[in-house]
Amino acid sequence: MSENIYFYPLWTRIWHGFNAVFCLLLIFSGFSLQYSNPEFSFINFRLAVSMHNFSGIALTISYLLFFTGNIFTENGKYYRLKFKGLRMRLWKQLRYYAYGFFLNEKSPFPVSKTNKFNPLQQISYIVATYLALPLLFVTGWALMFPEFILKQFLGISGIFLTAQLHVVMAFLITLFLIIHLYVSTMGKSPLSNFKSIITGWQKVH
Amino acid sequence: MRSKFASLLFIFFFILFGLVSQNGNCKTPKTPVQSANNPEDSPSYEDNQFCLRCHASGYFVLTSEISGKQKKQAMPDNFRIFPEKFYNGVHWQFGCTDCHSSEYHTFPHAAELRFDVPFACIDCHGGDEATAKYHFEEIQVEYEKSVHAKLPNDEFNCWKCHDPHSYAPLARRDTLTTDFVVSSNQMCLKCHGNFDVFQLLSEKKELTEVVKNHSWLPNQALHFRSVRCLECHSAQNQDILISHNIMPKDSAVHDCVRCHSGNSLLMGTLYKFRTVESRKSYGFVNAAIIDNNSYVIGANHSRFMNISGIIIIIMTLLAIAIHTIFRIRKSKN
Numbered sequence: 001m002s003e004n005i006y007f008y009p010l011w012t013r014i015w016h017g018f019n020a021v022f023c024l025l026l027i028f029s030g031f032s033l034q035y036s037n038p039e040f041s042f043i044n045f046r047l048a049v050s051m052h053n054f055s056g057i058a059l060t061i062s063y064l065l066f067f068t069g070n071i072f073t074e075n076g077k078y079y080r081l082k083f084k085g086l087r088m089r090l091w092k093q094l095r096y097y098a099y100g101f102f103l104n105e106k107s108p109f110p111v112s113k114t115n116k117f118n119p120l121q122q123i124s125y126i127v128a129t130y131l132a133l134p135l136l137f138v139t140g141w142a143l144m145f146p147e148f149i150l151k152q153f154l155g156i157s158g159i160f161l162t163a164q165l166h167v168v169m170a171f172l173i174t175l176f177l178i179i180h181l182y183v184s185t186m187g188k189s190p191l192s193n194f195k196s197i198i199t200g201w202q203k204v205h
Numbered sequence: 206m207r208s209k210f211a212s213l214l215f216i217f218f219f220i221l222f223g224l225v226s227q228n229g230n231c232k233t234p235k236t237p238v239q240s241a242n243n244p245e246d247s248p249s250y251e252d253n254q255f256c257l258r259c260h261a262s263g264y265f266v267l268t269s270e271i272s273g274k275q276k277k278q279a280m281p282d283n284f285r286i287f288p289e290k291f292y293n294g295v296h297w298q299f300g301c302t303d304c305h306s307s308e309y310h311t312f313p314h315a316a317e318l319r320f321d322v323p324f325a326c327i328d329c330h331g332g333d334e335a336t337a338k339y340h341f342e343e344i345q346v347e348y349e350k351s352v353h354a355k356l357p358n359d360e361f362n363c364w365k366c367h368d369p370h371s372y373a374p375l376a377r378r379d380t381l382t383t384d385f386v387v388s389s390n391q392m393c394l395k396c397h398g399n400f401d402v403f404q405l406l407s408e409k410k411e412l413t414e415v416v417k418n419h420s421w422l423p424n425q426a427l428h429f430r431s432v433r434c435l436e437c438h439s440a441q442n443q444d445i446l447i448s449h450n451i452m453p454k455d456s457a458v459h460d461c462v463r464c465h466s467g468n469s470l471l472m473g474t475l476y477k478f479r480t481v482e483s484r485k486s487y488g489f490v491n492a493a494i495i496d497n498n499s500y501v502i503g504a505n506h507s508r509f510m511n512i513s514g515i516i517i518i519i520m521t522l523l524a525i526a527i528h529t530i531f532r533i534r535k536s537k538n
């Protein structure tokens with residue numbers, strides 16, 4: 001017997017849509033800037049600069065809305081990490097993806113009303129949205145107004161450190177995105193999760 | 206668990222920091238304190254006082270030849286000489302009348318003196334052993350190709366950019382600083398940012414509207430503080446440190462990627478002096494720029510990071526591909 005639950009409220013879906021679009025724009029334009037080359041440019045440098053600035057601003061706004069949303073609504077509770085036994089739970093989920101999944105084992109943390117994300121999803125969403133994204137925003141905005149960056153930090157150029165941190169976080173988010181997209185295909189059917197992030201409804205057992 | 210997480214985080218930042226601090230400035234020599242010359246050490250100090258009595262001051266005293274009455278008159282700004290700058294310039298040991306006619310001792314100065322043709326740099330420095338490293342002859346050749354040398358009446362000369370009463374070369378100091386960029390740009394802006402001066406040579410007012418002319422360049426103020434006008438406007442020349450061939454505007458660098466990329470032209474221009482041995486050192490591309498507290502998008506990535514970033518992404522995709530293969534096989538069973 002399967003039951004339909006309304007899983008992703010409208011506002012999280014709208015947020016997620018904006019988030020996905022701007023993140024992709026940022027990643028493409030960002031990579032184009034980082035690997036810029038006079039012989040071949042993936043996106044024209046000037047266009048890439050404007051694209052990156054615009055999407056960065058838009059993503060910050062949408063992120064702030066999501067952040068306030070998570071403070072004032074139920075959705076925030078899925079983002080509270082319980083440390084007790086976390087390692088064990090992570091291991092179980094990892095083992096399932098790598099092994100159990102192929103033996104048709106039952107998912108160790110089936111989705112339900114109270115349990116929206118499995119431990120791996122939860123920790124990667126927390127790291128992505130509460131650590132990497134905020135750091136990206138702070139460093140990104142700083143790079144947009146470089147006159148406010150410390151000239152020197154521990155003897156190293158401040159703007160350089162800022163840019164380096166920005167790039168490391170950007171790589172992290174890119175990795176997150178790849179894994180995120182792939183793991184999303186491991187729902188009931190390869191496309192079911194994508195349907196539910198659009199419609200909001202999710203089938204559970 | 207919490208401490209595990211914290212220590213992981215710590216290790217992460219530690220590695221990041223180590224990566225970054227390989228570029229520590231410990232190897233960069235400190236800016237030598239530019240020894241301020243003592244004006245009184247100049248052999249011409251006493252003689253110069255005669256001229257500077259008027260030319261260093263905001264006013265001069267005019268005496269009526271008929272009544273003997275005296276009157277203070279304002280010294281026009283463009284005729285003022287600042288002794289602190291003069292005695293810190295390269296020609297600080299010179300007397301005023303080494304370059305100017307000694308007839309300037311009389312005042313009012315004779316009008317005809319204004320038609321004197323000043324010495325050219327090459328007159329003294331051509332073939333001069335002591336300043337051979339600057340390659341004056343080569344500079345002269347390059348200058349003669351520049352747009353400025355083509356102005357009618359030979360009105361333009363080296364002194365138009367090199368202030369005769371203060372010039373000191375900054376490019377050869379150990380560290381590049383913003384004031385080097387600013388002072389170089391100031392050389393251009395004293396004309397191209399000021400029509401009052403510019404009109405003595407040309408009526409093309411539009412050439413003095415620098416901000417408007419470069420509105421296509423984002424972060425303009427930052428760019429003009431970090432790169433010189435020369436970077437975009439002069440042809441590169443391997444033999445001399447400062448390229449002197451200013452090209453017509455159509456040949457100026459317009460393409461962002463010429464600077465914002467791994468083989469940034471900046472390394473051959475602004476950072477030339479420092480680049481020779483440091484190019485690609487520390488695993489950072491164009492490290493000399495970073496030593497200067499600058500960061501140029503696309504030109505200052507860490508090779509290690511750029512390559513390992515791609516490798517990690519490829520490995521992730523590979524893992525996904527393998528996982529997918531197993532999934533397909535599973536669904537077939």
Ligand code: HEM
Nearest residue numbers: 008012019020023121125128129173177180184193194197
């Ligand atoms: C880097 C940008 C992205 C971030 C930070 C991100 C983050 C998230 C988060 C936090 C959730 C849970 C939403 C909730 O609170 O209800 C989620 C769900 C989801 N996202 Fe993304 N996302 C990104 C990009 C994308 C893209 C580009 C797609 C596909 C086009 C996508 C597909 C999905 C799907 C299918 C779900 C539902 C399945 C699940 O919960 O795992 N995401 N994402």
